[in-house]
Amino acid sequence: MAELLFWPALLLYGEAAVGYFGDVRRPGRAGRAATWGVRLGWLAQTALLAVQAVRDDGFPWGTWASSLDLFVWLVVSAYLIWGCRRRYRLLGLVVMPLAVALLVVARAGGGTGIGGASHYSNLFLVVHVGLVLAAFAGFTLAAAISGLYLWQERRLRTRPATILRRQVPALATLDSLALRTVAWSVPLLTLGAVVGVVRLLARGDRLDALIAATAATWVVWCAYLALRLLGGWTGRRAAYLALAGFVLVVVARLALPATHFA
């Protein structure tokens, strides 16, 4: 059953990724097809997660690979909030290839099948893993929006004759959207991390590299919020900081989980 749902999800996300590239070359039909690919792929992946939740005994996304599966779903869900609008289609160029690549990695790690239950308690994992992954998905989206901001800002500076050919969100809109996304994500990460730390202390476990990387990520994104809200940072500086924060998300998400899940 999981196989039947995984492949449509992957293929539809793949179609969306290709469609968004096509939309860059010639805006229109390819972009619309890509948007439908995201929608239908998301439905297929939602069904896959539902099957995993029903069939598995316990929290099904407690392993590194399966948490990646959930992470992809959260990123695409967050993207769907804006991504279906025509002006935001370019975001898909960043988000969808990333979703495809991560879903393939999740499958290679055995995270898209059934029977991956964890021995940890369900409630702890739902709160800890769910919140941290949701926050990371938010940061990923904020970084994609910041990337789009920098691209559009550069175009406005270089003044090409084609500047009005493609509908892109305004700089001010992208700037505030990135801020709002981070403002939602930081509290989620804070709560998820606090739950993890409380459990860590209760069990007397030691800190590992993933915890340290997550803490660094938290610090950078808190700094982002503080500098934007209190320091008056906007525009390019804020966008670069968001991309720096995303690098830490990548490190925490991909490079270090082996130490944490082991």
Next chain:
Amino acid sequence: MRLVLVGTSHHHAPVELREQVALGREQAHALAARLAEDGRETVCLSTCNRTELYVAADDPERAERDAVEALASLGPEVEPALYRLHDRAAAHHLFRVAAGLDSLVPGEGEILGQVRLAHELGTTGPLLDRVFRQALHAGRKVRAQTAIGESPASVSAAAAALAEQVFGSLEGRSILLLGAGKVSEQAARNLRSRGAEIALVADSKTERGQIHELLASVDVVIASTGAHGLVLEAQTVGEALRERRGRRLLLVDLAVPRDLDPAIAELDGCYLYDIDDLEQIVVETLSLRRREAERAEAIVAAEAEKFHEWHASLDVVPAIASLRARAEEIREAELQKAESLLGRLDESQRRAVEAVTAQIVNKLLHLPTVRMKEAAAAADGVLYAEAVRHLFGLGEDER
């Protein structure tokens, strides 16, 4: 009923001729009403680029003659510049006009409202009502399914579109106008129509201190003075930026020689466009409009074809109606003859007999009806209608 179009436009007549036949709303209404005699339908479409009379009449030659005379009476010299189109070609032309494909700037949106107004003010009947409704539908469809009307077609519209790329909604944004040339006024009007407000129109008498003060708060600066030196230097703008706390500033320099220091473009948070930049953008967007026009032409052609099929079917509708009436007459007469037998049936059995006979008639006439409509679309409608009248003896009782 036949459709006739007589008119002139910017393609055929210079402004000296067009202004002779340009009509206001009341005049256009009166002219349409005057031509709509003897059961004719008339609509007068008059804009700054065209004056066209659409007439639906049984006698197209006379309708055309009357329309030409009506326009020639407004300006005798205009007659050689008049075009005359009939039926399918006239409808296709109207659809292209409504879609903005016949406009000076392809895809301009104002024409759709003008076509709607002309329709409302005209003396319409079944034919003109149908053709104008379908033209408005075609115009809306072209705008919805192509990007022909999305890009700016003038320097002032390009400046406003750039402001939207930077700020999003322009509601509440403030503009500083340096000098008041025609193009800068148009740009300011364009920005105001999108919700922006003018903070100050500065001229040579305005104190520089006041301008510097405003630079710290305004969102858009439009410069168009006749000064020979720079009016705003990068250093001045740089000083103002410190007070802006990262707020973006769009500067549009429409003057030649330039009013704004080109080095402003290097400042963080400043976006500077001069007249060359804007003109290149307009050239690019016009070429985009022309590309989209190809897709729009296909949509218009399909809509015109639909109208043609409907219009052509009108030729055979009376014959079809007569044929069906004759068949129904025969059916009822035969049922009447069989009354002595049917009298023994109860109510439900009688209804069943009625239904079966009606069904036989419908099934027999279905294919001939479809074939006649197809023939009408292929221009053989009248021939087929005559053949049906002859074969079934339709209308012979009336002769």
